[in-house]
Amino acid sequence: MGLLIGSFLNVVAIRVPEGRSIVFPASHCMKCGNTLRKFDLVPVLGYIWLRGKCRFCKTSVSPVYPLGELVTGTLFAVYAWQMGWQLELIPALLFVSILLVIVQTDLRLMIIPDRVVLFGLLAIVPIRLFVSHPLPLWSYAVAGLGVGILLFLLAVVSKGGIGGGDIKLFALLGLFLGLQNTFLALFIASLLGVLVGFATRLLRKDSKKKFIPFGPFIAAGALFSYLWGEKAFTWYWSLLTSGGS
Structure with a gap:
């Protein structure tokens, strides 16, 4: 399939x-x-x-x-x-599909189509309300709105360092992932972006700045966070508590 x-x-x-x-x-x-x-x-x-x-x-x-x-x-x-074959698999596979389309368009054209993001928003809201919401509903709402506003402010401060498409995409991720996993996705995406950007700068011969689409890094962080975000936080918390004791 x-x-x-x-x-x-x-x-x-x-x-x-x-x-x-x-x-x-x-x-x-x-x-x-x-x-x-x-x-x-x-x-x-x-x-x-x-x-x-x-x-x-x-x-x-x-x-x-x-x-x-x-x-x-x-x-x-x-x-x-x-x-496993549970109800939450439906939004999960929808999530994967949307991200894969975004990766292709961002790599090829350096755009994140509004129609794709809008489709995701229209699809996930009724799913979260009536079908499946493993986290409290407020977590998704706060994540979608809060992360979108935060990234908008960062885009203003960085004068375009973050694209409008990236902001809308993270607002969508909030509704899929919830607050905690959305910030994990942002952290992973930023880390990957820095590493790839640094490697690209070392390897290329010309001194011109080359724009690297951020969408694929966001997708990678989001795909990881959806499946293993809770486990990652549990592991990290256990390290902190064991170190403190």
């Missing part, structure tokens, strides 16, 4: 930023415009069978497509394995 959804998310990541329908027209070659056959659309296997080329015009197809399918399938499997 994860592979199939990954294939669909590839379409969403390409078409939504362009304002196109995610349903029509059917999947087609971006070069020659021919509609892809059913077997061509089989996740991963279709790409391997066609040797990474269009059946009709032989134009090379980006490996991003099968990679996106594999990553989605892997994350779905990990989440299902860690969480």
Whole structure:
């Protein structure tokens, strides 16, 4: 199932930023415009069978497509394995899907589409109210509003160091993760961003500043926090208490 959804998310990541329908027209070659056959659309296997080329015009197809399918399938499997078949798995897999679309658009275009974030907000609010809320409801509300305001103030102070898309994304994360795990996601994202930025600066030869999209780091921190945030805090607290004693 994860592979199939990954294939669909590839379409969403390409078409939504362009304002196109995610349903029509059917999947087609971006070069020659021919509609892809059913077997061509089989996740991963279709790409391997066609040797990474269009059946009709032989134009090379980006490996991003099968990679996106594999990553989605892997994350779905990990989440299902860690969480088991419980009600909370529904928002969890929705969460993974939204983040994967955002990672693709941020890496490719350096944008976080408002439509994707808005969809997440419209989807998670009724889920948290009526379906599943493992934490107190106030935790999600405070996290969504509080973190969004905090990052907005940081963006003003840093004069654009934090993008508007990142602020909206963290507001969305608050509703999915709750207050504690959202701050953990922010910490992990910041740490990864600093490390990658430092490594990039050391490795590149030119002295020009290169903008690095922050969305993938946010996604990494959020994906970790959703599954293992509580365990991480428990482990850290045990270290503090054992050290104090």
